[in-house]
Amino acid sequence: MVKITNKEAICIAVLFLLGSNIVIGSGMDVQNDNWIAGIFGFAYFVPFAFMYARIQALHGGKDLPEIANHLFGRVFGFIITAVYTWYSLHVGALVLRNFGEFVKITTLTETPLLVIMLSFSVIIIAAARLGIEVMGRLSTYALPLVVLILVFMEAMSVSQMNFDFVKPVFVHGFQKIARAGFSAFTFPFGESVIFLGILYSLKKRESAYRIYMTGMVISGIILVTLTLMNIFILGPVEGDFYFPSHSSFSRIRLGDFLQRMEGTISVSYAITCFIKASVCLFVACKGIASVFGLSDYRFITIQTGLIMTYLAFILYKNTVEMENWVINVYKYYAIPFQIVIPLLIWIRAEFKNRKGKRPKKSEELEINGGEQEEAGNEF
Amino acid sequence: MRKVVLLPALAFMLLMLTSCWNYREVNDLAIVIGAAIDKGMTENYLLTVELLEVGGGQDTEVTSKALSVEGETVFDAVRKLISIERKRGYWGHIRALIVSEEIAAEDLTQVIRFFRQDAETSGDLHIIISKGCRAEDILHADIPHGTDISTSLAQCLESSRFLSESPSTPLFKLSQELKSLISPTLPVVTLIKLKDMTIPVLSGAAVFHNKKLAGYLDGEETKAMLFLKDEIKGGVLVTRKDPALLSLEILENNTKIKTRNDGKQLALDITVETKAAINEVTCNIEFSDPTVFDEIQRLAEEQLGKKLEDVIDKARSLRADIFGFGQKIYENNPRKWAEISGNYDEEFTNIRVNIDVNVDIVNTSIIYKQFE
Numbered sequence: 219m220v221k222i223t224n225k226e227a228i229c230i231a232v233l234f235l236l237g238s239n240i241v242i243g244s245g246m247d248v249q250n251d252n253w254i255a256g257i258f259g260f261a262y263f264v265p266f267a268f269m270y271a272r273i274q275a276l277h278g279g280k281d282l283p284e285i286a287n288h289l290f291g292r293v294f295g296f297i298i299t300a301v302y303t304w305y306s307l308h309v310g311a312l313v314l315r316n317f318g319e320f321v322k323i324t325t326l327t328e329t330p331l332l333v334i335m336l337s338f339s340v341i342i343i344a345a346a347r348l349g350i351e352v353m354g355r356l357s358t359y360a361l362p363l364v365v366l367i368l369v370f371m372e373a374m375s376v377s378q379m380n381f382d383f384v385k386p387v388f389v390h391g392f393q394k395i396a397r398a399g400f401s402a403f404t405f406p407f408g409e410s411v412i413f414l415g416i417l418y419s420l421k422k423r424e425s426a427y428r429i430y431m432t433g434m435v436i437s438g439i440i441l442v443t444l445t446l447m448n449i450f451i452l453g454p455v456e457g458d459f460y461f462p463s464h465s466s467f468s469r470i471r472l473g474d475f476l477q478r479m480e481g482t483i484s485v486s487y488a489i490t491c492f493i494k495a496s497v498c499l500f501v502a503c504k505g506i507a508s509v510f511g512l513s514d515y516r517f518i519t520i521q522t523g524l525i526m527t528y529l530a531f532i533l534y535k536n537t538v539e540m541e542n543w544v545i546n547v548y549k550y551y552a553i554p555f556q557i558v559i560p561l562l563i564w565i566r567a568e569f570k571n572r573k574g575k576r577p578k579k580s581e582e583l584e585i586n587g588g589e590q591e592e593a594g595n596e597f
Numbered sequence: 598m599r600k601v602v603l604l605p606a607l608a609f610m611l612l613m614l615t616s617c618w619n620y621r622e623v624n625d626l627a628i629v630i631g632a633a634i635d636k637g638m639t640e641n642y643l644l645t646v647e648l649l650e651v652g653g654g655q656d657t658e659v660t661s662k663a664l665s666v667e668g669e670t671v672f673d674a675v676r677k678l679i680s681i682e683r684k685r686g687y688w689g690h691i692r693a694l695i696v697s698e699e700i701a702a703e704d705l706t707q708v709i710r711f712f713r714q715d716a717e718t719s720g721d722l723h724i725i726i727s728k729g730c731r732a733e734d735i736l737h738a739d740i741p742h743g744t745d746i747s748t749s750l751a752q753c754l755e756s757s758r759f760l761s762e763s764p765s766t767p768l769f770k771l772s773q774e775l776k777s778l779i780s781p782t783l784p785v786v787t788l789i790k791l792k793d794m795t796i797p798v799l800s801g802a803a804v805f806h807n808k809k810l811a812g813y814l815d816g817e818e819t820k821a822m823l824f825l826k827d828e829i830k831g832g833v834l835v836t837r838k839d840p841a842l843l844s845l846e847i848l849e850n851n852t853k854i855k856t857r858n859d860g861k862q863l864a865l866d867i868t869v870e871t872k873a874a875i876n877e878v879t880c881n882i883e884f885s886d887p888t889v890f891d892e893i894q895r896l897a898e899e900q901l902g903k904k905l906e907d908v909i910d911k912a913r914s915l916r917a918d919i920f921g922f923g924q925k926i927y928e929n930n931p932r933k934w935a936e937i938s939g940n941y942d943e944e945f946t947n948i949r950v951n952i953d954v955n956v957d958i959v960n961t962s963i964i965y966k967q968f969e
C-alpha cells in the first residue's frame with residue numbers, strides 16, 4: 219500500500235489550494251476589500267477543515283468511496299461516490315480550462331484550445347497513473363519553487379505599488395464583504411473536500427488535522443498576500459482583468475532590462491494547476507473504479523483524463539462565460555459538494571462511531587500505537 | 598521493446614510540442630512603433646502608424662515611415678493597414694499613441710479602449726494629445742533625432758522627470774485614473790518650426806473631465822500640478838529675488854494631503870516638502886549671509902505656494918479635479934464622500950485648501966561665493 223508522509227501531503231494540499239486560484243483569482247467583487255474577503259473565506263473554512271479532517275480521522279486508511287459505502291451502505295454509498303467522482307472530474311476540468319484559456323489568451327493565440335489542453339493533460343494523466351506517492355514527492359520539490367517565484371516577483375514589483383489603493387479599508391461594509399468571503403470559501407478552500415480522496419494514504423490517520431490546518435494556513439497566507447499585491451499594483455482596475463496576478467506582475471519594471479517578467483509567473487501557474495488537476499483526476503479515477511467495481515484504477519486513467527480534457531473543452535463557449543461562472547455561479551454550485559454532503563457524512567460517521575465505540579476501541583488503539591512508534595522513528 | 602516504441606514517440610513529441618504553431622517570422626511583421634488617430638473623412642477614424650523598417654546588409658539600418666488608413670473602429674483600421682503595408686503589424690513595441698484634439702474633445706476613451714484590451718500592446722504606451730494640429734501631422738513631421746518620432750517622444754516623456762513640465766501618463770496609469778476619482782491629465786505635443794524643419798515638441802498638459810478634453814495647462818502650471826499630485830522627481834524652480842533670478846534645482850519632493858472635517862466645512866491640508874539646491878543666480882547674491890539665505894528660502898516658498906494656488910484656481914475654473922482631492926476624501930473619509938459625491942463638481946470649487954510649502958535649500962552646488 220502506498221503511503222505519503224505528512225510533509226508530502228501538506229505540499230500537495232498547498233499546491234492544490236493555490237491551483238487555478240492564483241491564475242484567475244477568486245470571484246470576489248469588493249475591489250479594494252478583496253483581501254478582507256479572502257480572510258473571511260479562510261475563517262469560514264476553519265470549521266469545515268476540522269470536519270473534513272474528522273471524517274478522515276474516523277476512517278483511517280479508507281478512501282472516499284470506502285467511507286461512503288461503509289457509512290451509507292451500497293446504494294447510497296454508490297450515489298455519494300458517483301457525485302464526488304463527478305465533482306472532482308468537474309473541478310479538474312475547470313482547472314484545465316482556466317489554465318488553457320490563460321495560455322491561449324496570453325501567449326499561444328493561434329493554437330487551438332484543445333491542443334493546449336491535450337498537451338497539458340498528457341502529464342496530468344501520467345501523474346495520476348503513477349499515483350499519489352509520485353505526486354507527493356513531486357510536490358515537495360515544486361512547492362518551494364512556486365513560493366520562491368511568487369516571493370521573488372512580489373519583491374520585484376514593490377516599486378510599482380501604490381499603498382493608497384487599499385484605502386478606504388472596509389468601505390464595502392461587513393455584509394457585502396462577508397458575502398464575498400463566501401466566494402473565497404468555495405474557491406479555493408472548500409474544494410479541498412476532494413482531498414478526502416487521497417488522505418487515506420497517510421501514514422498516520424490523525425495527521426489529517428495537521429495537513430488540513432497547515433496546508434490551509436500556508437496557502438491562505440499566500441493567497442491573501444497575492445490579493446493584496448494585486449490591489450497595491452492594479453488598484454481600481456484590478457477587477458478588469460481575467461488574470462489579475464499576471465497583469466500585475468507584467469507591471470514589473472526594474473531599469474530598462476528587467477521588465478515583462480510575467481512569463482515567469484506562468485511557471486507557478488503551470489505547477490499548481492498541474493498538481494490540482496492531477497489530484498482531481500486521481501480521485502475521479504478512484505471513484506469510477508469503485509463505482510464499477512474495478513480492481514485497479516490505473517486502467518482507466520487515460521480514458522478518464524481524455525474525458526476530463528474534453529469536458530474542459532465543452533464547459534464554456536467562451537472566456538466571458540468562464541468568468542461569469544467563476545464569479546456568479548460556482549459559489550452556489552459548490553454548496554452541496556462542499557457543505558451539505560460532507561455534513562451528512564460527518565454526522566453519520568459520528569453516530570456510527572459512537573455506536574460502535576465499545577467493541578472497536580481497543581483494536582484501534584493498538585493499531586494507532588504501532589503506527590505512532592513507526593512515525594516517531596522517522597521524525 | 599519498450600524503448601523502441603518510446604524513443605520515436607518522444608522524438609515526435611519533441612517536434613510537436615515546441616509551440617511553433619504560433620511562429621511568426623520577424624520579416625513577416627511590420628513593427629509599429631507609434632500611432633496617431635484622427636477623425637476620418639469617409640469612415641470614423643483615420644489611423645496613422647509609424648513603422649520601423651530594418652534594412653538588410655552588414656550595417657543594419659533602421660528607418661521609419663508613416664502610413665495612414667481609415668477604418669470604422671481602431672482595430673478595423675489596424676487590420677486594413679495590411680492592404681497598404683502588405684505585412685501584418687506587430688504592436689508589441691508601440692511606444693506612443695497620439696490622439697487628436699477633436700477626438701479628445703468628443704470622448705477620449707473611444708480610441709484607447711482597443712489598446713487596453715489587446716493582448717499585444719503594453720500598458721506602458723504613452724498617450725499624447727496633439728494640440729493645434731492633426732495627430733497625423735505629428736508623425737509626418739521631421740525627425741529631430743534618432744530613427745523615429747514615437748521613440749523620441751516617448752523618451753522625452755521618460756526623461757521629463759528632470760523637467761516636470763509634461764505629465765507622463767502611460768495607458769496603464771490613465772486607465773487607473775479613469776476608474777478612480779481623478780480627472781486625468783495627458784501630455785500635449787505641438788509642432789514648431791525650427792529653421793527649415795517642423796518638429797514635434799512636448800509642452801504642458803491636457804486636462805480631461807468626464808473623459809472629455811476640458812482645457813490645457815502650460816508647462817509651469819503642469820509643474821505646479823505635479824507638485825500637488827506628489828509626482829515631482831526633479832525640475833527647476835525659478836525664484837525671483839529682485840533684481841536677481843535664482844534657479845533652484847528640485848532634488849526631492851514630498852507632498853502630503855490630509856483631509857480635515859471640522860463641522861460642515863471640508864478642508865484639505867496640503868504640505869509640500871521640497872529639498873532643492875541653488876544652481877544658478879543671475880547676479881551676485883551672498884549665500885554666506887544667513888539672513889539672505891533664509892530670505893531666499895522664504896521667497897521660494899512664497900512663490901511656489903502662489904503657483905500652487907493658481908493651478909488649483911485654474912482646475913476649479915475647468916471643474917476638473919486633476920489632483921485627486923476627491924479620491925483623497927474618499928480614501929480617508931468615505932462617509933463624507935458619499936454625502937458630497939453627487940454634487941462633487943460644485944463641491945470641488947468650494948473645498949477649503951490650506952497649502953503649507955516648505956522649501957529646504959540643502960546646498961548651493963559647488964560654489965560658496967559669487968564674483969561681483
